[in-house]
Structure formats: C-alpha cells, structure tokens
Amino acid sequence: MTLDFLNKFKDPDLCRRLLARLEEVCGEPLRFMEVCGTHTVAIFQSGLRSLLPKNIIHLSGPGCPVCVTHESEVDAYLDLAGRSGVVIATFGDLMKVPGGGRRSLKAAQAEGARVEVVYSAFDALELAARTPDAQVVFLGVGFETTAPTTAATVQMAKARGLTNFKLLSFHKLVPPALEVLLSDAETAIDAFILPGHVSTIIGLAPYGFIAERWKRSAVVAGFEPVDILQALLDIALMREAGEPRVVNDYKRAVDDNGNPRARAVMADVFRTETALWRGLGAIPDSGLALRSEYADFDAKACFDIEIVESPPLAGCRCGDVLKGRINPTQCPLFAKACDPAHPVGPCMVSTEGSCAAYYKYNTD
Amino acid sequence: MCLAVPMEVTRIDDMIADVRISGVTRQVRLEIVDRSPEVGDFVIVHAGFALRRLDREEAMETLQLFQEGFNLDFGLSE
Numbered sequence: 226m227t228l229d230f231l232n233k234f235k236d237p238d239l240c241r242r243l244l245a246r247l248e249e250v251c252g253e254p255l256r257f258m259e260v261c262g263t264h265t266v267a268i269f270q271s272g273l274r275s276l277l278p279k280n281i282i283h284l285s286g287p288g289c290p291v292c293v294t295h296e297s298e299v300d301a302y303l304d305l306a307g308r309s310g311v312v313i314a315t316f317g318d319l320m321k322v323p324g325g326g327r328r329s330l331k332a333a334q335a336e337g338a339r340v341e342v343v344y345s346a347f348d349a350l351e352l353a354a355r356t357p358d359a360q361v362v363f364l365g366v367g368f369e370t371t372a373p374t375t376a377a378t379v380q381m382a383k384a385r386g387l388t389n390f391k392l393l394s395f396h397k398l399v400p401p402a403l404e405v406l407l408s409d410a411e412t413a414i415d416a417f418i419l420p421g422h423v424s425t426i427i428g429l430a431p432y433g434f435i436a437e438r439w440k441r442s443a444v445v446a447g448f449e450p451v452d453i454l455q456a457l458l459d460i461a462l463m464r465e466a467g468e469p470r471v472v473n474d475y476k477r478a479v480d481d482n483g484n485p486r487a488r489a490v491m492a493d494v495f496r497t498e499t500a501l502w503r504g505l506g507a508i509p510d511s512g513l514a515l516r517s518e519y520a521d522f523d524a525k526a527c528f529d530i531e532i533v534e535s536p537p538l539a540g541c542r543c544g545d546v547l548k549g550r551i552n553p554t555q556c557p558l559f560a561k562a563c564d565p566a567h568p569v570g571p572c573m574v575s576t577e578g579s580c581a582a583y584y585k586y587n588t589d
Numbered sequence: 590m591c592l593a594v595p596m597e598v599t600r601i602d603d604m605i606a607d608v609r610i611s612g613v614t615r616q617v618r619l620e621i622v623d624r625s626p627e628v629g630d631f632v633i634v635h636a637g638f639a640l641r642r643l644d645r646e647e648a649m650e651t652l653q654l655f656q657e658g659f660n661l662d663f664g665l666s667e
C-alpha cells in the first residue's frame with residue numbers, strides 16, 4: 226500500500242468539479258462553521274477560501290484547544306510553574322499563551338521556572354521517571370483527540386507507581402460547545418463541518434442533537450481539499466432537500482461508532498465537570514477531570530489549585546472571534562497592536578488560531 | 590497541536606510501533622488504537638499515540654464514487 230490513494234484526495238480536477246457542483250446547488254447564502262484548527266489552516270492554505278462560491282461564508286469557531294484555554298486556567302498553571310520542586314511539561318503551543326496578566330509560560334521560564342516542552346503526555350511520564358526529585362506536571366489541553374492519549378498515560382503512571390507524575394487537566398469536549406454556539410442568536414450558523422479526528426474517537430452519536438433539536442446539518446470531514454468540498458456539497462444538498470442530518474464523509478478515518486477502546490480508557494480515568502472556555506464562558510459537563518481513583522495523579526487536588534475567574538485580556542476580541550460573531554479583521558487591534566510576532570490574544574499565538582490564519586493567508 | 594497525520598507502520602514491538610512519514614521515523618504507542626495495525630498499514634497518529642488504523646477499503650470506495658459520479662479516471666487499482 227502506498228500513500229498514492231491518499232493523494233487522490235487533493236486531486237485538482239476533482240476539486241474543480243466539486244466546486245462547480247457546489248455553485249449549482251447552493252442557491253441561498255450558507256454560513257458554515259468549522260471547529261478544528263486543522264480545518265482552519267487547511268481551508269486557508271489550500272486556497273479554498275478564495276475559491277468558494279461567494280454565498281458560502283466560512284466561520285472559524287472554537288477549534289483551537291490553545292485558544293479556548295481560559296485566561297484563568299493559564300493563570301493557574303503559571304502560578305504552579307512558580308512553585309519550587311515543580312517541573313511543568315507542556316505541548317509547545319502553550320508556551321506563548323497569555324494569561325490574565327499578559328504573562329506566559331515563556332516569561333515564567335525566563336524568570337527561572339522549570340518548563341519542558343514535550344511532544345506527548347507519555348514523554349512527560351518518562352521525564353517524571355528520570356526526575357524523581359521533582360513533581361512533573363503535564364498540562365492536559367485538547368479535545369477528545371488528545372484526552373485519550375493523556376488518559377492512557379495516567380493509567381500507565383498508576384501501573385508503574387510513578388506518583389511524581391501529575392496531570393493538570395483542562396481537557397474539553399466539543400459537542401457541548403457546539404450547543405452553546407447554536408443557541409447564540411448573533412452567530413447564526415447554518416451548518417457545521419465537524420472535526421475529523423475528534424470524531425475518530427467519539428463517532429457520530431454525540432452530535433445527534435444538531436439535527437434533532439436544532440435542525441442543522443453537520444458533516445464529519447477530513448482535511449484534504451476534496452474532503453472539505455465533499456462536506457460542503459453534502460451540506461448544501463441536505464439544505465436543498467430540507468433534511469438536516471449528521472453524516473460521516475471521512476469514512477477512511479472515522480467509524481460511525483468512533484473508537485470504543487479509546488473511549489473506555491477516557492471513561493476509566495475522567496469524569497465530566499463544568500469547564501471555563503475562553504470566549505464562551507462556563508459550559509456544564511464540557512470539561513474532563515480525574516476520577517477519585519486517580520487522585521494521586523491529579524494536580525488540582527495535590528496542589529490545591531483553584532480556578533479563579535480572571536478578567537479577559539483588555540482589547541482582545543478573541544471571544545467574539547471564537548463564537549463567529551466577528552472575523553479577526555474586525556478586531557481593532559488586528560495587524561496593528563496584534564500580530565504573530567507580538568500577539569495580544571491566543572487566537573494570534575497559535576498557528577491554528579483564526580487570527581493567525583487570517584494574518585498569514587487572508588487575501589480578501 | 591490538533592494535528593493528526595497518517596503514518597506508515599514499519600515495525601511493531603508489543604505496544605510500540607515505528608511509523609514513518611516522508612522519510613522520518615518515530616515511535617508511537619498502541620494503547621488506544623481502534624484495531625491493531627500490521628506492518629504496512631497506515632495509522633493516524635496524534636501526540637505520540639496511534640488513534641486509528643486507516644481504512645483503505647473505505648478510501649477506495651469514496652474515490653470510486655467520485656470516479657463514477659464525475660466521470661473521472663483515477664486509475665484506481667486494488
């Protein structure tokens with residue numbers, strides 16, 4: 226087997242035909258939102274954004290895990306980073322994210338905090354094994370794609386008795402955020418392109434309410450241009466037919482039933498709780514906290530961490546951007562006080578953030 | 590950080606697989622992958638773990654539908 230068959234999902238000829246079909250089918254304006262940083266980047270990078278019919282409006286929602294990590298959560302781990310005997314292990318993406326006081330992990334590191342960038346939660350576990358004199362705290366951010374990798378690591382920590390490994394879980398679940406977005410009258414979303422690899426884990430069932438309660442269509446899509454165009458075409462066809470549904474257009478990577486093995490690992494380690502989302506606020510049952518059986522590995526419990534709500538960053542409109550209420554260019558700071566070299570908000574920090582994508586690729 | 594990419598499995602040792610993409614090899618863990626992959630399979634990799642064995646038949650079926658629907662010839666072969 227070669228990668229050849231996967232490359233067909235970039236085929237320019239097929240893309241042109243899909244675009245032509247889309248133009249025919251989509252009469253009324255269609256506002257679709259994607260909620261995955263990889264989709265955001267793919268839509269810009271492939272040039273699709275400028276090729277789409279004018280009446281198809283792309284909204285980039287809260288799909289970047291770094292961007293939705295709340296100011297107060299950032300402040301909580303910054304506080305922890307300053308304590309003696311603590312090593313923070315984190316994905317590199319979090320290094321420059323500003324907290325309420327505009328400080329970041331990078332600044333904390335420069336001031337002497339021990340911060341290590343890792344590629345995987347498992348690397349943080351290995352770091353803990355090599356560093357018995359310190360408490361290694363892994364910052365668990367990310368959606369259902371990432372949460373099972375963290376959960377599996379916590380299980381291994383328990384099996385190995387490595388109690389100097391701790392997890393500070395800020396993992397979040399996508400479906401509850403979609404419900405909040407649908408109930409926001411100002412956003413007016415006609416359909417969702419659903420995140421491919423979140424769906425690899427959770428399957429289709431958790432999205433059922435989108436069609437049932439809100440009468441909107443939602444399509445699980447891959448990340449190649451053909452995948453995205455196929456999803457948009459299906460969305461347009463379902464709207465024409467007046468039959469909103471949740472469908473899977475990414476069958477090579479997503480089983481309708483998701484990945485039960487990964488979900489079982491998550492369910493063993495985590496329970497749901499209310500979580501704070503940047504821009505969206507508190508959403509019930511949208512966060513993952515460690516179960517009491519894993520209390521020895523729970524940084525929140527072991528270090529008495531309380532999440533105190535910090536004020537939003539002054540002037541930054543990330544919250545409105547994440548909700549699709551404005552596009553980044555409508556933020557007064559965009560490309561003026563705020564650019565990727567001097568980011569004010571997280572949506573400009575992360576390469577998957579909407580502001581960063583607009584800055585880099587926007588030709589509107 | 591959400592990035593999850595298909596990589597080819599080149600070696601398996603219990604719960605660890607060597608995977609390769611564009612000449613780069615790295616190791617991934619298999620604790621949460623949906624179905625155990627074999628050497629030569631593609632897996633979707635995220636944050637050091639394989640999440641899913643890519644389904645070649647499903648990919649072919651999708652392409653087949655496009656091929657017929659749009660009268661294209663991809664030269665698909667099994």
Ligand code: SF4
Nearest residue numbers: 542543556563570580
């Ligand atoms: S452009 Fe900068 S300040 Fe404005 S919303 Fe985006 S990240 Fe925040």
